[in-house]
Amino acid sequence: MNRRLAPAPTDAGRFPSSQPRDRAIDTVRAVAIAGVVLGHWLVTGLVLDPGGGLDQDSPLRALPSFAPVTWVLQTLGLFFFAGGYAAARSRRPLPRRLLRLAAPVAGFGALWTIALLAAAAAGVPGVTLDTVGTLVVSPLWFLLPFVALLALTGPLRRIGPLAALPAVAVVGLADAGFGTLPLTVLAAWLVPYTLGMALAAGRLTGRRTGIALLAGGAVAMAVLIRWLDYPMSAVGVPGQGRSNLSPPSLFTVALATAQIGAALLVRPWLDRRRTPPAVAVLNRAAMPIYLWHQSALITVVAGMAWLTAGAPVPGLHTAPDGLGWVAARVLWFPVFATVLAAACAAFPARRTPRADRSAK
Template sequence: MRSLRARWSAVADRVEAGTPADRDRSVDALRALAILGVVLGHWLVTAMTSSEGSLATTSPLTRMPWLAPVSWVFQTLAVFFFVGGLVAARGHASAREQGVPYGAWVGRRLARLFRPVAAVLALWTVAAAGMLLGGAAWDTVQALVRLVLSPLWFLLVFAVLTAATPPAVRLHPVWPAAVVAAVDVWRFGLGGPEWVGWVNVAAGWLVPYTLGAAWARGRLDRRGPALALLAGGAAATAVLVVWGGYPASMVGVPGAAVSNLNPPTSAAVAFGLAQCGLALLLRQPLARAMARPRVWAAVALLNLSAMTVFLWHQTAMMVVTALGLTSPVDLPGLHTAPDSALWIPARLLWLPVFAAVLAVCLAAFHAYERGGRGGPGRNDSATASARSVGGIRPVGTARRQGASRV
């Protein structure tokens, strides 16, 4: 135990030494919290039940709707888009100052998003084919593949908004919010077609993204706007849920007539505004926490592996679930139906197991996120950060090239 602590302290010291003094660590902390929220949320509200050797997906929110407040804590996508808008706006402005063409800038950013996707698709194409050839039920394979592919919608939307950063930084958040409201009125109030709701996939997440761009311009640095976002967003969400007929859950619930997330509704947008306000208010406490080298090192390393964690966390859960099928009985919290409060503590006991398998996936596939040791991303600053943390580069080099970009 002491040797592990000493090793971690040494890693933390190297990350601390390689981090510039002007690094806004609270932004990295917010991004890490957003990723953890998505991962833990999926692990808690996605249940896989077994029946005669087949697997099917369900949700504890279906049979225990009183768990809806759990979705308020773990549905953190608005924070991710908020931080994404901030980082993209700053990055694009810096690229313009340095004379970097738009195509080169956006190409690098999109490559970071989609490089690790190829590994996920390749592995699961082979796995799905193998399961079908081995006699697995089509419903089982379909359920598993759907869980793997479902997070990819997020990357597609984030990629589109990233590519649209130049006009997005000049767009006021009220306009995409108005589009979401108009679409909802058409869908729910005027009986419009359901397909029109998919307009909100872009418009809904454009709201926090443009808010992040406004943050980059210094529009949200004072405490007043943050309090207004938190109070106004929370009040609007309450009104829409209590009197507007929107679901209380901020994630999709199987079998529900309306989902706040798929596609985003006005309630999801209002809730996201409250989250953005809270994120701004948490900056100072998070900055104080990030002053502790060990805490900062954990956040920095998670940011370096954010896309790998995001893409493989569902696979980790499914691997544990599949291996559990070898048990002669259904394992509580893993294969049993989430139909009572007893399922919750049983599920919580499985989270460390999911995390352990995710750590194995991270070790195996993290290289794809940074282009591999000899790949196209070998010289970018993020890879230099990872190597400096790992002890390959001396601390002096890490200070110049390393954790300044984590």
């Protein structure tokens, strides 16, 4: 394997300080962030009720044939894969990494707490407050398993990718009705996280590995849908009794495995290419983008409701009941992106010291 892509750790389990950034992993991380943002913007329908409140719905309920689109846009597995890779190569102490996560989240939470309290005092309908609060808080759930996995990076490095096997068993037991939510969430995302660590250690080598992961994950997805009655959508659908994401199921693990296999197959090509500016921007602003992307959507939806005096705007306040709504919603993406860019400029990510940046 090319040592420049995955340098071997020293005896202390650390990587040389002179190693360059991995352009392919930067691209994988950017794709993961973009997938999460675009996916949320596409499936988050907000409908104005007769009383002026905002309720949540999803186009996937009216368009079940669109479920395969979620296989592309549900990219949290790639996010944890890139996170495991970066954690295995990082020389930054764990408390500093946790502080780097906690500071922007604390600011984000404080601002939205104030905003929701002010909205409640102003008489905003309770259904709107519940919907907005759910949309604001729901993206933060990933922090708990991510922080736990960061803390477990040392033991996971010693165990290696074999740690994924009992994790898959835990998720399977949870799907069968045995298990607890926190343990299931941790186990599901431990699989892509440990695969990222394995790549950093030079253990995922060769084209055959990528093919095996892609094919194995795809076959597992097909089996789970066809014979074990798992939902086809990679995200939850309102009104559907079972979800593949809350908590993450074996289908989610299989999807992450297939996506990682695809990433490994294109990795040599990605590493030879010059890093596109968009990839660099998404990597620098990963945390602000993740924190504020749903806030951008909410701001536009609420702002247009105010400007139109409550008259529904297609793609923003109308029921997500067909392809027309999807087309209208996509047309609003540039507006969401503009508001998100403004939020990221107002609350930028902390700069990483040069020595730490070289290790990612």
